[in-house]
Amino acid sequence: MDINYRCKIPQCEGLNDSLWIEFAIPKVNNKFEKCNTYEFVGEGEKCEANSFNRSSIVKCDAYVYSDEDSIxxxxxxxxxxxxxxxxxxxxxxxxxxxxxxxxxxxxxxxxxxxxxxxxxxxxxxxxxxxxxxxxxxxxxxxxxxxxxxxxxxxxxxxxxxxxxxxxxxxxxxxxxxxxxxxxxxxxxxxxxxxxxxxxxxxxxxxxxxxxxxxxxxxxxSPRWLLSKGRAEEAISIILKAEKMNNVKLPDHLLASLKASPKSEDEDRYxxxxxxxxxxxxxxxxxxxxxxxxxxxxxxxxxxxxxxxxxxxxxxxxxxxxxxxxxxxxxxxxxxxxxxxxxxxxxxxxxxxxxxxxxxxxxxxxxxxxxxxxxxxxxxxxxxxxxxxxxxxxxxxxxxxxxxxxxxxxxxxxxxxxxxxxxxxxxxxxxxxxxxxxxxxxxxxxxxxxxxxxxxxxxxxxxxxxxxxxxxxxx
Missing domain, CATH: 1.20.1250.20 (MFS general substrate transporter like domains)
Structure with a gap:
């Protein structure tokens, strides 16, 4: 997301008094704009109300960022x-x-x-x-x-x-x-x-x-192994699951997995x-x-x-x-x-x-x-x-x-x-x-x-x- 920042105005940045921001940066809905500033028309490093042309808004070319961590x-x-x-x-x-x-x-x-x-x-x-x-x-x-x-x-x-x-x-x-x-x-x-x-x-x-x-x-995955015709590997994993979960599958189910793919279904594999x-x-x-x-x-x-x-x-x-x-x-x-x-x-x-x-x-x-x-x-x-x-x-x-x-x-x-x-x-x-x-x-x-x-x-x-x-x- 975006963070807080404002235009950098070199002539004003070193001043302890920040009141100059009020007449240097435009506002929209009572908030300072992030990307625009009034044109600086003053001389030297003076930063006063008449140093800015409030009828001319220009894009910022440098920024001062808040103390937030962000790219x-x-x-x-x-x-x-x-x-x-x-x-x-x-x-x-x-x-x-x-x-x-x-x-x-x-x-x-x-x-x-x-x-x-x-x-x-x-x-x-x-x-x-x-x-x-x-x-x-x-x-x-x-x-x-x-x-x-x-x-x-x-x-x-x-x-x-x-x-x-x-x-x-x-x-x-x-x-x-x-x-x-x-x-x-x-x-x-x-x-x-x-x-x-x-x-x-x-x-x-x-x-x-x-x-x-x-x-x-x-x-x-035993199902993936079976889809590749690798029934012995699939059954080996299923037997491990039997032992771990203390259950016993019916022998005819395991036997059906060993059946030849071609005899069961030509398209299965x-x-x-x-x-x-x-x-x-x-x-x-x-x-x-x-x-x-x-x-x-x-x-x-x-x-x-x-x-x-x-x-x-x-x-x-x-x-x-x-x-x-x-x-x-x-x-x-x-x-x-x-x-x-x-x-x-x-x-x-x-x-x-x-x-x-x-x-x-x-x-x-x-x-x-x-x-x-x-x-x-x-x-x-x-x-x-x-x-x-x-x-x-x-x-x-x-x-x-x-x-x-x-x-x-x-x-x-x-x-x-x-x-x-x-x-x-x-x-x-x-x-x-x-x-x-x-x-x-x-x-x-x-x-x-x-x-x-x-x-x-x-x-x-x-x-x-x-x-x-x-x-x-x-």
């Missing part, structure tokens, strides 16, 4: 709003590279390898960014961080979904999201405590290197490359892919947009960010209660609509000395979080195992159009304060209508091939 101050970004907001866009743009590549990597080499390598890359570029000596290096490190590592979460999500039975997917997703929320709430606490963005990055990213050890002791061809040729699957891509765009645009704009709300920016993050916890708890009971489609339609109502209504509420804008803002974030979680689960259930990570990556990559544009939305507030939330609400409204076309995947077994995935719609 705006460190890299001299005053009044360069596009550079400030572009940091978030550069971060999100990296997803367009990372998600497809990691999706292919995960579907070919396994979930655990994808998670471990991607998270280690997070640590490398996150720490590198903390040593940035200029804006360009900072933005490049921001982009490369996500370009090499952004799919760590989606790979973890798919891994988790493949470990649980249909009735356990929502609860498993809720546990993962609670961890995500805990991280989101911890971030502003660390920033508030350290008040130094370089130290904050070093503290936040160093634990990423621990995840590389997953290669040594975390077992691969089809290579992921052929799945893409079948998706493109299938009208049902292609329409489903396009539909989920749009829903993902609207979710990411509203979700990240509301998070980013929260620091501009009245009050403490750290507490506001924590509140907007915390509201995701009851949202995910609600998902856990309603998704299995009412199904995916009804939840999507309902909460997309509510998100639109809350966001658009913000423009109708009084702003002065009222808590209602904050309440509606949190309600909007609550609603879009429910929608986002539901979309995530629906996508993971709607596509076949061999290409699940890759097709989820396609949806997530396309959805990053929304998260790439979201950091730019604070610029809209320069023209009208509620314009960002009106945009969020409008997109959510169209998504609620399109959600009628989504397939219902509640309590269905995950499809292992294209034919099984097509049957979901029927």
């Amino acid at each position: 705006v101050k460190d890299f001299d970004l005053a009044c360069q709003h596009w550079k400030r907001t572009f940091v978030g866009s550069a971060y999100s743009a990296g997803f367009f590279i990372a998600l497809p590549l990691t999706g292919v990597f995960s579907d070919n080499f396994g979930r655990v390898k994808a998670i471990s390598v991607a998270t280690a890359m997070y640590g490398v570029f996150g720490l590198l960014r903390s040593f940035s000596n200029g804006y360009l290096m900072f933005v490049m490190a921001e982009f490369l961080e996500t370009a090499s590592a952004a799919a760590a979460y989606s790979a973890s999500f798919v891994f988790g979904m493949e470990l649980v039975q249909p009735s356990g997917r929502v609860f498993g997703n809720t546990l993962m999201n609670f961890s995500y929320i805990f991280g989101s709430m911890t971030l502003p606490m660390i920033a508030w405590w350290l008040q130094n963005w370089r130290y904050m990055l070093r503290l936040v990213y160093t634990p990423s290197f621990i995840v590389i050890s997953y290669l040594l002791f975390v077992n691969e 089809e290579p992921f490359s052929s799945v893409f061809v079948k998706v493109v040729k299938s009208r049902t699957m292609l329409f489903r892919l396009i539909l989920y891509c749009y829903l993902w765009i609207t979710c990411s645009f509203g979700y990240y947009g509301l998070s980013i704009n929260s620091v501009s709300l009245a009050g403490n920016k750290y507490l506001n960010f924590m509140l907007v993050a915390f509201i995701e916890m009851p949202a995910n708890a609600l998902c856990c209660m309603v998704l299995n009971k009412f199904g995916r489609k009804k939840v999507l339609i309902t909460w997309y609509t509510l998100s639109a109502v809350f966001c658009i209504s913000l423009s109708l509420l009084p702003k002065q000395d009222s808590i209602w804008p904050l309440i509606f803002y949190l309600a909007g974030k609550f609603s879009i979080t429910v929608s986002y979680t539901t979309v995530y689960i629906s996508v993971s259930e709607a596509f076949p195992t061999n290409a699940r990570q890759s097709l989820l990556a396609v949806c997530s990559t396309t959805g990053r159009i929304g998260s790439t544009l979201a950091p730019l939305t604070p610029l809209l507030a320069l023209y009208y304060q509620n314009l960002p939330t009106i945009f969020f609400g409008s997109l959510a409204l169209t998504a609620s209508v399109l959600s009628f076309a989504t397939p219902e995947t509640n309590n269905l077994t995950l499809p292992d091939n294209t034919k099984e995935a097509e049957k979901i719609s029927k």
Whole structure:
């Protein structure tokens, strides 16, 4: 976010008396402008009322910054709003590279390898960014961080979904999201405590290197191994799980896993490359892919947009960010209660609509000395979080195992159009304060209508091939 600064006026800076600011800098709504000053027409180092031409306003060429820790101050970004907001866009743009590549990597080499390598890359570029000596290096490190590592979460999500039975997917997703929320709430606490963005990055990213050890002791997804025809390895892991949980699976279930893939189902172990061809040729699957891509765009645009704009709300920016993050916890708890009971489609339609109502209504509420804008803002974030979680689960259930990570990556990559544009939305507030939330609400409204076309995947077994995935719609 922006910080406090003003024009630097060399003729006046050394004076103990700061009254000269009153006649040196224009005011808008009783606040000093940050980017403009009255033209200096005095002589020498005198700084008096008649030293400025109040009928002539000029752009600043140097600035005096407040004592706040920020890249705006460190890299001299005053009044360069596009550079400030572009940091978030550069971060999100990296997803367009990372998600497809990691999706292919995960579907070919396994979930655990994808998670471990991607998270280690997070640590490398996150720490590198903390040593940035200029804006360009900072933005490049921001982009490369996500370009090499952004799919760590989606790979973890798919891994988790493949470990649980249909009735356990929502609860498993809720546990993962609670961890995500805990991280989101911890971030502003660390920033508030350290008040130094370089130290904050070093503290936040160093634990990423621990995840590389997953290669040594975390077992691969048995479902992924089975999809690759590696039944013996999958059964070995299942037997470990039997021992750890003190349970015994029926012998006929283990025997069925050892059966020859060709005798069971010709398509069950089809290579992921052929799945893409079948998706493109299938009208049902292609329409489903396009539909989920749009829903993902609207979710990411509203979700990240509301998070980013929260620091501009009245009050403490750290507490506001924590509140907007915390509201995701009851949202995910609600998902856990309603998704299995009412199904995916009804939840999507309902909460997309509510998100639109809350966001658009913000423009109708009084702003002065009222808590209602904050309440509606949190309600909007609550609603879009429910929608986002539901979309995530629906996508993971709607596509076949061999290409699940890759097709989820396609949806997530396309959805990053929304998260790439979201950091730019604070610029809209320069023209009208509620314009960002009106945009969020409008997109959510169209998504609620399109959600009628989504397939219902509640309590269905995950499809292992294209034919099984097509049957979901029927």
